[in-house]
Amino acid sequence: MNMIADPREHLVVIGNGMAGMRTVEELLKQPLGRRYRITVFGAEPHVNYNRILLSSVLAGDKSVDEIVINSREWYEENGIRLYTGDAIKAIDREAKTVAAASGLKFSYHRLLIATGSRPLAPPIPGLGLPGVCAFRDIADVDKMLSAAKTHKRAVVIGGGLLGLEAAWGLKQRGMSVALVHLMPTLMERQLDAPAGQLLQRDLDRRGIAFFTNAQTEEIFGTERAEGVQLADGRSIPADLVVLAIGIRPNIDLARAAGLKVNRGIEVYDDMRTSDPDIFAVGECVEHRGQVFGLVAPLWDQAKVCAAHLAGDETAVFASQTLSTSLKITGVDVFSAGALMAADAADDEITLRDESRGLYKKIVLREGKLVGAVLYGDVADGNWYVKLMRDKADVSALRERLVFGRAFAEPGAELAAGSEFASMPDDTQICGCNGVCKGTIVAAIRDKKLASLSEVRAHTKASASCGQCTNLVEGLLAFAAVVDVKKVKKTLCECTEASHDEVRQAILAQNLKSMEAIRAAFSWKKKEGCHKCRPALNYYLLCAWPGEYRDDSRSRFVNERVHANIQKDGTYSVVPRMWGGLTTPKELHAIASVAEKFDIPTVKVTGGQRIDLLGVKKEDLPAVWSDLGKAGLVSGHAYGKALRTVKTCVGSEWCRFGTQDSTGLGVKIEKMCWGSWMPHKVKLAVSGCPRNCAEATIKDLGVVCVEAGYDIMVGGNGGVEVRVTDHLVRVATEEEVLEHTGAFLQLYREEAHYLERTAPWVARVSIAYVKKRILDDPEGRRALHARFLHSQSFVQDDPWNKRAKGAEAHEYSRLPALADA
Amino acid sequence: MNYDWKNVGPLENIPVQGARRLCFGHQGKPIAIFRTIEDGVFALIDECPHKQGPLSEGIICGDTVTCPLHNWVIGLKDGRALAPDDGGASTLPVRVVNGEIELGLPLTVEKAA
DSSP: OOOSSOOSEEEEEEOOSHHHHHHHHHHHHSTTGGGEEEEEEESSSSOEEOGGGHHHHHHTSSOTGGGEEEOHHHHHHTTEEEEETOOEEEEETTTTEEEETTSOEEEOSEEEEOOOEEEOOOSOTTTTSTTEEESSSHHHHHHHHHHHHHOOEEEEEOOSHHHHHHHHHHHHTTOEEEEEOSSSSTTTTTSOHHHHHHHHHHHHHTTEEEEOSOOEEEEEOSSSOOEEEETTSOEEEOSEEEEOSOEEEOOHHHHHTTOOBSSSEEEOTTSBOSSTTEEEOGGGEEETTEEOOSHHHHHHHHHHHHHHHTTOTTOOOOOOOOEEEOOBTTBOEEEEEOSSOSSTTSEEEEEEETTTTEEEEEEEETTEEEEEEEESOOTTHHHHHHHHHTTOBOGGGTTTGGGOHHHHSTTGGGSOOHHHHTSOTTOEEETTTTEEHHHHHHHHHHTTOOSHHHHHHHHOTTSSSOTTHHHHHHHHHHHOSSOOOOOOOOSSTTOSOOHHHHHHHHHHTTOOSHHHHHHHTTOSSTTOOTTHHHHHHHHHHHHSTTTSOOOGGGSOHHHHHTSEEOTTSOEEEOBOOGGGOOOHHHHHHHHHHHHHTTOOEEEEOTTSSEEEEEEOGGGHHHHHHHHHHTTOOBOOTTSSBEEEEEEOOGGGTOSSOOSOHHHHHHHHHHHHTTOBOSSOEEEEEESSTTOTTOGGGSSEEEEEETTEEEEEESOBOSSSOBOOEEEEEESSHHHHHHHHHHHHHHHHHHSOTTOOHHHHHHHHOHHHHHHHHTSOHHHHHHHHHHHHHHHTTTOSOHHHHHHTTTTGGGTSOBOOOTTO | OOEEEEEEEEGGGSOTTEEEEEEEEETTEEEEEEEOTTOOEEEEESOOTTTOOOGGGSEEETTEEEOTTTOOEEETTTOBBOTTSOOBOOEEOEEEETTEEEEEEEOOHHHHO
């Protein structure tokens, strides 16, 4: 050990986890931070990783590499000595040395203890059996993943944040999962009973079995874990048992060193322990009686600790109101502060919308907000937290507060959002167009932008998929130098009317042309614009099938010419392959067309068909004519229309298939092809729950089971992945067709133009869809009948007509007469 | 300025609120002729100033056309992109004589001589 050569003081860090390393990172940022030589000991064999994201690794959303915070190169670049897989076994405060398990011994000037926490284990027999693990580190996740590969049944003990994320991850990995929880409701420390019950209901629907009020008595098994015995006599078979009942600060080392400990290592506001040369941060500490399990206060501790290490004696740690959210896709839970009124002087205000699965509760004390529990819609969570932290007087907002910020402070989301102040300028806001915060803020300030549409126009941020719209609106509120216009969401800038108002008026006032609609709503532009014309054209087609005449001039080029325009102005051609089936004859025809017309790219699509890319516009009718001779028709791959019905091979070939999924897919596609929709629609039929056709991320998916057919709706695999909601299980193919037709017609009649089924179902709620499709059989049959009626006018191959000369002007150029 | 007026066919060849591309170009670039709802006729180089999208395939409203690639709105009279987008497509003189469209190409030096 060559210590004399380096004149700097030596900082030894015990623990290579999130809190310890964040402190080191903060220290390196400090002007005097480089005064230390730093040595880090980690008990785990890995570099520093983001423990919070272990649940994402378990669920398969991220790889271990993706959750690494600092690579070995980072340690090297910063001159940090790192010993992984080597735990410190003793601290000698007299000699100021630490000794590691490997025998290494170092002296220190300052010591930072960041030993984190340990999983709590219940005092029950069977904990040592193979197949029992905690959910704390990468090794635990490895154990769970390998069990998921070879075994089927898992039991998770503990219904808190960690246990639920473990259960969901194992479910995602294909295991059947039961969750045992000691308390009557889930996440009882973060959620009140109604929210906990909603959570249980939703996860139960996603296939996790719950045992609440359940005390585990024993994990039984001989060679490995075979199940869990509950105190009430029930027993649950299991190949894997995961313990996630909680954590306790890891204080053994500190206690042995004679530092003051209680539940955790006691620290003062400057993060010093009872020994002024020894600091502690993270889950191992106790500050003013509080211990920590969430990440936000750890970051604050790291900052304060780093400041003191660097010589700034003024920094003070104060624990803030904490908020919690759950990392389970599609389950929105948020809580902060008090869960319920502490006494009669406190007020609780609750909002409950059963059919939408919404629940909100706020707790008020002396005119101030002290707690919030949100389920289903958590958008206002950070606002509530801010009100709590600011100790803002909310008595004037009392009646409206529970409805969220938009109602409580109309125009107030326009007030500065503190979250944006701390956001670095290079944070990418719009992934589609690659626009960063700095660019957006500069445009808003320099060009004095005052509305979302102006920001979109100038920066393109949120102008593509729109997923970042809320962020961009927030930035606008944060950075605007002029008054921001709060505008009603209108159909387009030509009108004050919304999509819904227009759709209702078309039926109520018998409006049968675009001119009539524009007159009824006093459109600002006589001819409308490129946004409203395609929408109105669709709404009229949907309302008056067979009667309204499609206006090709109001169609986007792809739908007008029945091919997909590419960036170089050529087109792509995708013939329909019913249920993904094709024949040698069709493949021959496709091959010869590709050769004859010199088509540069032939690609198999995600929808189980073949895309011919780079076709010249003039060649389209001839290409279609050749394809048509082999029986191939338009796949409508270019339209806001039914695209594909993807299938797996089903019971005809597959040893797992329960029903004829391919045959059913073809039947569905035969019923639905040619239909115009508010947006594109993709369907799928899987022959068994293995779901090879990926039916659960489709607009409508059918998953065959022995007992019949599960119909799932509102999924999307695009920009924002959304898993379908379960609509119904039916027994026959006829019922599948009827429900499918009814669902598609409901979507056609009620969604906004350019709204996919996923955001539509999310907007109107699956409960509403069920009310219309399931609770009202007569209504369902009427919807289905209207769908079929509408189909009778459109199931006429558009390619065939055009191959025979229809709309010829679309595909030829203007001849130059004279002497050109 | 004098133009070499070329007859490019009758007005009916172009759908109302529509456009056609010519089978010859100008300085190596394609030409599009537009017809508005009020039978206004305009000629532009058929390239959006943004990413060279074919303007002749766009939706025509009043005297503007929306590029099909990224929705830039281009004025047919002057070829200028509507703010906040900025840029322009070149216009060409065009007239309708006895129901026939005539496109004015600048006279080349040889022809003018």
